[in-house]
Amino acid sequence: MSIFIDETTKVVYQGLTGSQGRYYGLLNKEYGTQVVAGTNPKKAGTDVEGIPIFATVAEAKEATGVTASCIFIPAPGVASAVLEAAEAGIELVVAITEGVPAHDEAKLFNTLRRDFPNTRLLGPNCPGLISPGKANIGITAGHIAKEGGPVGIVSRSGTLTYQALYELKQKDIGVTTCVGIGGDPVPGTSFIDCLEAFEADPDTKAVMMIGEIGGSAEEEAAEFIKNSMSKPVTAYVAGVTAPPGKKMGHAGAIVSGGKGTAAAKMEALRDAGVLVGENPTEAGDLMAKVVSSL
Numbered sequence: 001m002s003i004f005i006d007e008t009t010k011v012v013y014q015g016l017t018g019s020q021g022r023y024y025g026l027l028n029k030e031y032g033t034q035v036v037a038g039t040n041p042k043k044a045g046t047d048v049e050g051i052p053i054f055a056t057v058a059e060a061k062e063a064t065g066v067t068a069s070c071i072f073i074p075a076p077g078v079a080s081a082v083l084e085a086a087e088a089g090i091e092l093v094v095a096i097t098e099g100v101p102a103h104d105e106a107k108l109f110n111t112l113r114r115d116f117p118n119t120r121l122l123g124p125n126c127p128g129l130i131s132p133g134k135a136n137i138g139i140t141a142g143h144i145a146k147e148g149g150p151v152g153i154v155s156r157s158g159t160l161t162y163q164a165l166y167e168l169k170q171k172d173i174g175v176t177t178c179v180g181i182g183g184d185p186v187p188g189t190s191f192i193d194c195l196e197a198f199e200a201d202p203d204t205k206a207v208m209m210i211g212e213i214g215g216s217a218e219e220e221a222a223e224f225i226k227n228s229m230s231k232p233v234t235a236y237v238a239g240v241t242a243p244p245g246k247k248m249g250h251a252g253a254i255v256s257g258g259k260g261t262a263a264a265k266m267e268a269l270r271d272a273g274v275l276v277g278e279n280p281t282e283a284g285d286l287m288a289k290v291v292s293s294l
Contacts, residue, residue, distance in 0.1 A: 003120070003179050003189065003197045005033075005068065005092070006134040012037040012060045012090075014081050015072030016048050024072070024096075024139050025051070031142040033135040036064040058088040068092040070128065070137050075099040078124055079108050086116035094137050095123035095188070105186035112188065121188025127158040127180035130165075140165070140178065148174030149203050150294060151287060154194035155210035156183045156217070157238055160280055164208055164236075167284030173291050176204045183212060191221035199229050206232045206290045208283065209274070211265055213239030218265035226272035232290045234275045236283035237262045 016038025128138015
């Protein structure tokens with residue numbers, strides 16, 4: 001159930017035989033990730049450049065010992081793919097797919113919590129996670145991330161995940177783990193899940209958090225930071241100029257009824273002692289100052 005991955009993490013790609021799954025699966029293998037299996041019931045017994053394809057995740061686990069899964073299944077099949085992985089005992093399931101219906105996500109979230117508490121779902125609609133220099137599951141470009149810590153990153157926005165990684169690399173600051181939790185209304189893993197893990201991780205000395213408009217996740221994270229975190233946090237909240245009632249990018253990024261605004265989130269984070277940047281570059285500059293004082 002950990003958000004941390006490394007050279008020992010064995011991954012099965014559900015959808016490895018599709019164009020996207022194949023592209024990122026091979027890219028991640030080239031990065032050093034142990035991509036040891038793929039699944040496709042119609043192509044079991046074949047392989048993708050030496051990676052064996054199995055009919056089910058259970059068969060892949062029995063043959064290779066996989067502990068993590070990455071899903072590149074079209075949206076209508078994501079819920080069943082996640083449950084297939086959970087039933088096989090997979091500890092970490094990363095669902096990249098965008099456009100999964102919110103009611104599917106809500107049902108999936110509660111089913112996992114009730115029946116499969118040892119399986120962590122990251123996503124859907126997320127870029128995945130990367131432990132620079134160790135392993136990469138998902139669609140994050142490995143070359144934009146500097147290894148060696150001491151910063152952990154958690155982000156709702158895929159694009160800003162990449163910018164945060166690159167901003168820190170430009171400043172010669174390494175990252176322990178970067179987690180993109182996704183911007184849908186019901187993510188499998190929350191800000192608080194990641195903040196709690198970073199707080200407990202001895203290698204992570206500071207945390208960068210990237211939020212966006214919509215929902216109350218950032219306010220809830222601010223409360224957790226205020227009451228439960230000892231490590232410094234910097235943040236940026238996207239969508240300062242977003243007009244009310246307009247969805248901005250993600251399905252969960254919508255201001256409704258005057259709630260979920262960037263200003264309110266930034267205020268809550270500042271009240272919790274978080275250093276909040278007005279843009280991603282400023283958030284990176286703030287983190288550089290934090291790291292220099294560690």
